[in-house]
Amino acid sequence: MIVALPVLAAVFGLVIGSFLNVVVYRVPAGMSVSHPASACPTCHSEIRPFDNVPILSWLVLRGRCRDCRTPISARYPLVEFATGVFFVVVAIRFWPVGGESLGSGPFIARILLIAAFLYLAAVSMALGIIDGEHHRLPDRIVYPSYAVGATLLAASSLLSGSWGDLGRAGLGLVILGSFYFIAAFLYPAGMGFGDVKLAGLLGLYLGYLGWGPLIVGGFSAFLFGGVFSIVLIALKRMGRKGGIPFGPWMLVGAWFGVFAGPAVWNGYLALLGLAS
Template identity: 60%
Template sequence: MGLLVGSFLNVVVHRVPAGISVVRPPSACPGCGHEIRGFDNVPVLSWIALRGRCRDCRAPISARYPAVELATAVLFTVVAVVFVPTITDGGSSAGGAGLLLALLYLMAISVALALIDIDTHRLPNVIVLPAYVVVVVLLGGASAVTGDWGAFVRAGIGLVGLGTVYLVLALAVPGGMGMGDVKLAGVLGFVLAYLGWGPLAVGAFAAFLLGGTFSLVLMSTGRAGRRSGIPFGPWMLAGAWLGIFLGPVIWAAYLGALGLG
C-alpha cells in the first residue's frame, strides 16, 4: 500500500505546485512526451528494470521517484507496526482502524508537503485544507465508536492552540512564518492532541528544536544567512511525528525528571 501511495505522491509533488490535475493527463516522459506504459509504472521495480531511463528516449529518470515510493512504504510500515496493536488492544477494532487510517493519511500528506515545501517553499491549500476534513471525520468516527469524546475535545483544543501559536508568530515576525505553516499547524495540533497532551507538547517543541538546529548548522557552515528563507514545513512534520511516536515516553520522562510523574 505504501509503495502504491508513494507512486501517487510523486505525481502530487510534481503536479500540484504547477496547478496541474493529478488525474489527467496520464503520466508521460517529460523528455519525449510518450505516455508511460502500465508495466513501466510499477513502483521501484520498473525504475530498476529500466535502469533509471525512459524506455523510448533513454532520458534519465530521477532516483527521487523510487526513493519516495520506498520511503513511503517504510514509513507506512512503521505506522502500522506501532499503531496496529491499538486496533485489538482492548478497544473497538473500528475505533482503532479510524485512528490508523488517520495516521496513514497524515503520513502520506507529510511526505508530499515536505517535498513540495523543500522544492517551492509552499504548503499548498489544496492539500492542507482538505486534511482538516479528513482527520476530523476519521478521528471523530473513532471517538464515536469508542465513546472517547474527551480525546476529540482535546484534539479541538490542540487545533486552536497550536494554530494560534503559529498565527501569532507569523504576525509578530513578518516573513519568518508563512500562512501555510499556520494552516498546517492546526491539522498537526488536532492529531497530536487527540493522542494526548504529551504528544502535543513534544511534537510542538520538537519542530522548533529540529528546525532551529538545522538553521544554525546552515549558518555556521556559511550555507545560509539570517535572512535566508528556510522551509519550516518539513520540520513541523518531523517534529509532529516525533511527538506521535515518542511523545508519551518523552513526556513521561520529562515529568518524572520534574518529580511530577
C-alpha cells in the same frame, strides 16, 4: 493479522508513494493530479501500466524512459520506498499489542485511527517535499486534510467511545494554530500563513494523542529547525539573516511527538517530580 499488517502497509505505502510523485510534481504547477495520464516529459510517451510498478519498474528500466532513454530521477523510487517504510512504522505504532476481536467496534476504531495517521503520513511526505523545493504548503493539500483527518478521528472516537480524545484534538487544533498565528503576526518574515494552516492540522492529530505529544511535537519543530539552521550557518551554507522552509521541520517535530511524545513528556514530568 499482526504478521500481515506490515506487509499490507508496505504494499499500500508503495502504491501511495507512486501517487505522491505525481502530487509533488503537479500540484505546485497547478495541474490536475488525475489527468492527463503520466508521460515522459521529454518524448511525451504515455507511461505504460507495466512501467508504473513502484520501484521495480525503475530498476527494470535502469532509471531511463523506455522510449527515449531519458534518465528518470532516482527520487521517484526513493519516495516510493520511503512512503512504504513510513506506512509500516505508522501501522505498527498504532496496532494494539494484545489485539482486538476481528470485526468488533474497537477493532474497526483502531483501523480508522491507523487510516487517519497513514493519511497524515502521505500528506507529510507530499508537503515536506513541496515546501522544501518550492517554499509552499498548497491549500489543495492542507485544507482537505482537515476534513479527512477530523472525519476519520471522529469515526474512530464514535466506535471506541474516546470522546475526550476528540475534544482534545479540537483544542490542539486551536492551540497550535493560534500559537503559529500569533508568531506569524509578530514575525511575518520568519513565519508564513501556510505554516499557520499546517499547524492547525498537526495540532488536531497531536491533540488526539494527548497533551504530551502536542507539547513535545509543537516544541520539537523549533528545536530541530533551529539546530538545522545553526548547522547551515556554521557550514556557511546560509547567512544569519537567511531562512529555511519551516514546514518540513513542523512535520518532523509532529512525528517525533507522535512516536516519542508520551515517553519524552512523562520523562520530563518525572524529572520535575510531577509524574503520577
